[in-house]
Amino acid sequence: MVVGKADLHNHTTASDGTMAPAAVVARAKAAGLAAVAITDHDTMAGVEEALEEGRKLGIAVVPGVELSTVADGRDIHMLAYYPDWHNTLWQERLAGLRATRGARNEMIIERLVQLGIPVTMREVEQIAAEQALAGSDKGKGKTIGRPHIAELLIRKGAVATMAEAFDRYLGEDGAAYVNPPRIHPFEAIEWIREAGGTSVIAHPGLYGRDDLVEQLIGKGVQGIEVYHSDHRPEEERRYAELAKKHGLIITGGSDFHGERQGEVFHGEIGSRTVDAAVLEQLRKNR
Template identity: 60%
Template sequence: MERMLADLHTHTTASDGTNEPSGNIRLAKEAGLGAVAITDHDTVAGIPEALEAGRKLGVTVVPGVEISTVANGQDIHILGYYMNIEDSAFLQRLEELRRTRDRRNALIIDRLSELGMSVSLQEVIDAANKNGAGETIGRPHIAAVLIAKGYVRTMREAFDRYLGKSGKAYANPPRIHPAEAVGWIHEAGGTAVVAHPGLYGDDLLIGQLIEQGIDGIEAFHSDHAPEDELRYSELCRRHRLLITAGSDFHGEKDGAVFHGSIGARTVDMQVLRDLSKRR
């Protein structure tokens, strides 16, 4: 029997991806995947469309989210799976996070202005082309304006010079701690997984999150080196945590796929059973 695979980390136009949710499902079908997760930043707005597309195309859609948190002065992302996406308390909490994201966008725009770059919030909103409730606007949309105005040439340059954590316009207002996000996901009936830990350079924090009840680790990610994948896989086995994998697909930007194509990192679909039953 053919082994069926799942990509558990993709983004859509509900946050900072370039494809509609149904587009991600179509790409998953074309890649021969059995399942794909929709994990937009601080929103579940894209999931209903994805579920409908999945029913039509015969692809299992895993309802997910990627929650923005801060620890030790840097962004830490927590993936949630199989939450009740109609849970009112959970939806209210996500809305609060989106308001924090809006404040962050305003701070970045102010800092860009101080650097002599004219970027307005309305221009960013127009670049994001949002048309649905609960959708998010993030740094890639600011980068798109910087590119359009000729301040930078590529998305990568925008983040390296201005928007990334070492960039001149970087801003990071107070957010919840990752352990709090884990609690939110659990309270909504979901399973919580640390996203791309190899990007943080803080394995002490990962150890603390294990003690605080994390269910799994995204060991396989498009930006992980082989040694990262081995280290986090072994850490999961040692602590009996779920091992997940995801491309972190955001669509095509500047003529290149960002971070990886759908299906670039996958796990066996049996992990879905474990994710859905973990709680």
């Protein structure tokens, strides 16, 4: 039994974070956490490095991933904890999600060019490669995402901040936003189950779709990320009540992505936590 606090949502250079997996684990340890989850987008490339660092520092590392799905045209993210990341089918499915994400990146770049902003995918890849050098994954299984494109926009002088990049171009209401077909969250629940993992709805307060949350519960999702850096107190209370009503696991995390231009996204490691006893629930409910 791990005793203390756990931050169950963090990103590394394996996807769109700015810190290597080992550095994220060390930062969690320095923050006084007993456990930290590595939940990169559509990849588990950073898990092995994180586990090794966790053993060295004496902090529990939870292997996880954040899956990209779409329902009714909206991005919906599903967290998977403790899946068998060595499973061939699971890895093939993650590779497929990364391929879709790659196609989306290309579409965004095309739109930005149409808007008169001279950017290339090659430049985005270079930024991602610069960050990947900080980790040990050497780019294998790495995910490139919108934060990398946002950083390029800043370097080009098209925007001043990450927030402006998403507000003007990359967010759901942005001029360059695109959303190609992806798997439905119902399918993600099945994928996670088949991989021996535990499924959790990521930051439901960002979707404005509590009806969909209820549907996911009906389809067998096992937990709700109640505590999140972008959740308001009333949302945390509402989702905690919903989780208790249906006997679901309550999780929480900062959604830490590192620092860009001196600003932490979405929150600092340890800013949102749950009791580390939840790790036993996540393992038992696989």
